[in-house]
Amino acid sequence: MSYAGPGLILTVLFWAVLTLVVAGGVVFSVLAVKGGRWPVIAAAAFLLVAVVMVGLPHPQGPALLGALVALGAVAISAFGGSPAVRTVLSLATRQVVEGEAGGILVAPRDAVDGEPKREVLRGGLTIGILERIATTASILAGVPEAIAVVIAVKGVGRFSELGASEAQERFIIGTFVSLGWAAVCGALAHLAW
Template sequence: MTATAITVLIVIAALPGAAMALHRRLGNREWIDPASSVVSLLLASVAALCAWSGTAPTTHAVSVIGSLAATTAAVTAGGAIVRSVLIAGGVTRAPARTAPPAGGPDEPESGPLRGGRVIGYLERLAVVGTLLLGWPEGLAIILAVKSLARFPELRAPHASEQFIMGTFASVLWACGMAGVGHLLAV
């Protein structure tokens, strides 16, 4: 069952690449991210059940491979989960800008927060890392640093809701994948 859980985690990690290929082939379809999220959540449930029911003693190599697979799944598949939560919450992608806003280049944008994808990757990597290393207190530091870094942007309309929904979805997904990684390591 441990091998099945690791295989499922690898499939979850590869799912965003398949979703991106669908985006390119079919065009920008709004249903791809939510469908990818549902599949990721179902597969994560299967991985958790397989990891939990594993009765064979785990070797160090299996623990490392399981932790790496869980970390990769958390980082890569979390983006679609977060986008789906934001879409469900009414946040849409900002239209492409061709010219600076009328008030000048320093005027804050009213669309989605910028840099969220890369910040999300780093956030999920840090969350999984701190949990798998047995230091859950690190979550408070990660969230505090992110909040302080984003504080000036959170005054924009709907920015605080987007920040809370995106962070909550990202951290919960990363915690779930860290849990699967922990089950594979014990």
């Protein structure tokens, strides 16, 4: 009868718990897409627990489990980032009216009373998902310098829409939250793999 030893048992236990924590983060990130603050908070908590787990000294596991955790981190980044941004924006920018295409309605710079508002920052959900995947993948690949390219492309693409102070504030807050979320997910993916 062979005895596996405490080292193997601890390794299996660590990677099983880490995989479950990341899976919980993915589930709550997907649930957060439907709305509500609690799934966002739960996804953030699972993400932080996973980052702490891989940030502390831990046993090296199979490459397949590291890849699975990294894939889960990318999923948390893609799904959980938008709800996190919405949550922070709702706390920071009260009374912002959203348009039909998901942007915000702002008055033209020299607007007169009764002039219709225009919608800016449309497509933020899709841009945010792509931004977070690119940021997370950059960190996972060990090329964090690529994040500067992501920020530059996003800034150039949105420059013409940033005339109104409401749009500027929303853009800056949303970008910081989105990049922060993606960076934490990237750190998890990088440390696990």
